[in-house]
Amino acid sequence: MSGSPFTDPSLTARSDPGDPRFPADRGALLVWEYLIRGWRRYLLSSTAEAVGAPLLYLLAMGVGLGTLVDRGGRTAALQGVSYLQFIAPALLVAAAVQTGMNEASYPTFARFKWQRIFWGISATPITPRQIADGQLLYYLTRMATGSALYYLVVAAFGAAGRPLGVVMIAVGTLTGLSCAVWVMVVSATLRGEGGAFNVIFRFVLIPMTLFSGSFFPIAQLPLVVRWLAWLSPLWHGNQLARAATGTHGDWPSSFGHLAYLAALAVVGVAVARRRFEKRLVV
Amino acid sequence: MISARGLRKAFTVKNGTLVEAVRGIDLDVPRGEAFGFLGPNGAGKSTTMRMIACVSPRTSGELSILGLDPAADGVRIRARLGVVPQQDNLDEELSVRENLYIYGRYFGIAKAACWAKADELLDFAQLVDKAKTKVETLSGGMKRRLTIARSLMNDPELLLLDEPTTGLDPQARHVLWDRLFRLKQQGVTLILTTHYMDEAEQLCDRLVVMDGGLIVAEGSPAELISRYSTREVLELRFDVRQETTAQDTVAGLAERVEVLPDRLLLYGDDGERMLTEALRRGATPISTLVRRSTLEDVFLRLTGRSLAD
Numbered sequence: 125m126s127g128s129p130f131t132d133p134s135l136t137a138r139s140d141p142g143d144p145r146f147p148a149d150r151g152a153l154l155v156w157e158y159l160i161r162g163w164r165r166y167l168l169s170s171t172a173e174a175v176g177a178p179l180l181y182l183l184a185m186g187v188g189l190g191t192l193v194d195r196g197g198r199t200a201a202l203q204g205v206s207y208l209q210f211i212a213p214a215l216l217v218a219a220a221v222q223t224g225m226n227e228a229s230y231p232t233f234a235r236f237k238w239q240r241i242f243w244g245i246s247a248t249p250i251t252p253r254q255i256a257d258g259q260l261l262y263y264l265t266r267m268a269t270g271s272a273l274y275y276l277v278v279a280a281f282g283a284a285g286r287p288l289g290v291v292m293i294a295v296g297t298l299t300g301l302s303c304a305v306w307v308m309v310v311s312a313t314l315r316g317e318g319g320a321f322n323v324i325f326r327f328v329l330i331p332m333t334l335f336s337g338s339f340f341p342i343a344q345l346p347l348v349v350r351w352l353a354w355l356s357p358l359w360h361g362n363q364l365a366r367a368a369t370g371t372h373g374d375w376p377s378s379f380g381h382l383a384y385l386a387a388l389a390v391v392g393v394a395v396a397r398r399r400f401e402k403r404l405v406v
Numbered sequence: 407m408i409s410a411r412g413l414r415k416a417f418t419v420k421n422g423t424l425v426e427a428v429r430g431i432d433l434d435v436p437r438g439e440a441f442g443f444l445g446p447n448g449a450g451k452s453t454t455m456r457m458i459a460c461v462s463p464r465t466s467g468e469l470s471i472l473g474l475d476p477a478a479d480g481v482r483i484r485a486r487l488g489v490v491p492q493q494d495n496l497d498e499e500l501s502v503r504e505n506l507y508i509y510g511r512y513f514g515i516a517k518a519a520c521w522a523k524a525d526e527l528l529d530f531a532q533l534v535d536k537a538k539t540k541v542e543t544l545s546g547g548m549k550r551r552l553t554i555a556r557s558l559m560n561d562p563e564l565l566l567l568d569e570p571t572t573g574l575d576p577q578a579r580h581v582l583w584d585r586l587f588r589l590k591q592q593g594v595t596l597i598l599t600t601h602y603m604d605e606a607e608q609l610c611d612r613l614v615v616m617d618g619g620l621i622v623a624e625g626s627p628a629e630l631i632s633r634y635s636t637r638e639v640l641e642l643r644f645d646v647r648q649e650t651t652a653q654d655t656v657a658g659l660a661e662r663v664e665v666l667p668d669r670l671l672l673y674g675d676d677g678e679r680m681l682t683e684a685l686r687r688g689a690t691p692i693s694t695l696v697r698r699s700t701l702e703d704v705f706l707r708l709t710g711r712s713l714a715d
Binding site: 150151154155157158161162165239240241243244245246247248249250251404405406 | 417456459461462463481482484485487489491493494495496497498499500504508509511512513514560
């Protein structure tokens with residue numbers, strides 16, 4: 125027999141605006157809760173990747189390539205550290221950036237375009253801004269857990285530097301956020317089939333990863349293109365992460381890097397929230 | 407429940423021109439009524455529904471939902487609405503039960519109560535067997551039932567259904583109508599848009615016909631039929647192009663004659679008598695049909711037979 129939805133009065137947990145359960149101030153958390161539920165399906169493969177990728181990169185580049193780089197004695201260009209120690213913080217930051225940008229692209233875009241999930245949510249008391257914030261919280265969760273796992277692998281390789289090096293988890297997350305929010309803006313704006321993301325990955329993410337001082341200091345770059353590295357959030361993140369390990373950098377420049385990343389993130393969050401509102405409230 | 411005066415909605419489209427989707431409509435829907443919006447594509451039905459659902463700010467006019475103003479109290483109103491969108495927006499990768507659960511959470515319902523409510527609604531939507539199935543494997547009718555079940559998670563006072571049965575097979579439509587009818591009996595106010603006349607006749611106490619952003623007629627299905635059509639309709643089917651000559655034969659027999667490519671529709675009070683008289687005058691239809699007027703006749707008369715888009 126089919127029941128009616130109104131049979132059991134104890135279950136009619138109506139949400140009343142006067143009720144403390146009313147999600148006015150925790151809508152973002154509810155959206156985050158939903159996204160985490162979706163992530164749980166991929167938790168195993170996602171964790172395997174989060175541990176496996178650093179393992180392979182550090183082995184191949186840090187240890188394998190590093191043996192060649194370090195053969196001629198530790199160079200001053202790498203601030204006197206081994207190649208493994210030089211690239212480990214940068215690889216961690218690059219991974220966080222990639223995670224954030226990935227999540228902010230197709231998966232987020234699909235919730236507007238193909239699955240239309242955001243429209244479903246916006247029919248409830250949740251506001252578009254809370255939907256945007258829930259997305260951000262989810263990116264942060266993904267990047268922070270990814271960075272933490274990366275850090276553990278880096279530490280296992282003995283390349284994490286002093287204990288303060290643990291700050292690189294936060295640095296990776298912030299750098300990732302400063303990039304992801306702008307991809308999120310694109311996701312909320314695009315109307316087509318998402319081809320723009322391929323352009324972003326090929327012509328922004330990949331060059332940025334290669335030329336942001338991750339694998340070699342940007343001092344090796346000709347002056348005419350070095351300014352591009354200065355614009356790159358990844359370069360600022362790399363410098364900051366290395367400063368955390370104590371191998372490089374000073375307080376004033378670290379503060380500058382931090383300010384640059386924070387500004388990119390804060391402005392990006394504001395623009396992304398606006399874009400979500402414009403897209404969902406028409 | 408809903409009241410609107412001079413409600414308007416205009417969009418600026420890409421090249422900067424202003425498109426008026428809704429051009430000043432008045433509405434009053436009392437509690438417990440099943441109210442329908444009929445109209446061709448582009449008539450402004452969905453735009454009106456989005457304004458009522460508090461996801462689309464009105465351009466001008468007055469609008470009150472549950473006694474509140476959507477412009478100021480959208481969140482509070484949405485907490486008491488159920489919305490069934492035109493296109494399903496379920497999470498296809500989550501299970502049927504999880505979809506209900508997460509939606510309930512958006513209304514601030516506690517976790518345990520959400521699961522319990524989800525189970526109750528699975529029963530209502532006849533989806534108990536599918537509780538743990540991923541949504542992507544469901545049929546269109548099942549997804550629709552799930553979307554309706556989802557819209558009931560917060561026990562809405564007002565349920566908005568935008569073309570609830572478009573694209574479904576007849577069996578699935580009848581199951582849905584049955585569910586909606588139950589809700590109506592339980593006192594839920596239903597607002598629906600449709601372009602199926604049988605759906606409107608089945609479900610609606612009262613309806614409006616919209617065309618070009620305006621309300622062109624309003625009333626119960628029976629009222630609309632008596633006002634805009636006749637009691638009966640005689641359909642005479644002819645061989646191709648003979649209907650024009652036949653048109654002269656039947657002239658004056660009916661209150662109104664409509665000419666279709668292969669048919670004449672004669673609107674009058676007594677179909678049998680019109681038929682007898684037409685045959686006596688020498689009309690030679692290849693088939694004939696006497697039927698009662700339906701909302702479809704009203705609809706086509708009011709909004710024309712040409713395609714809207």
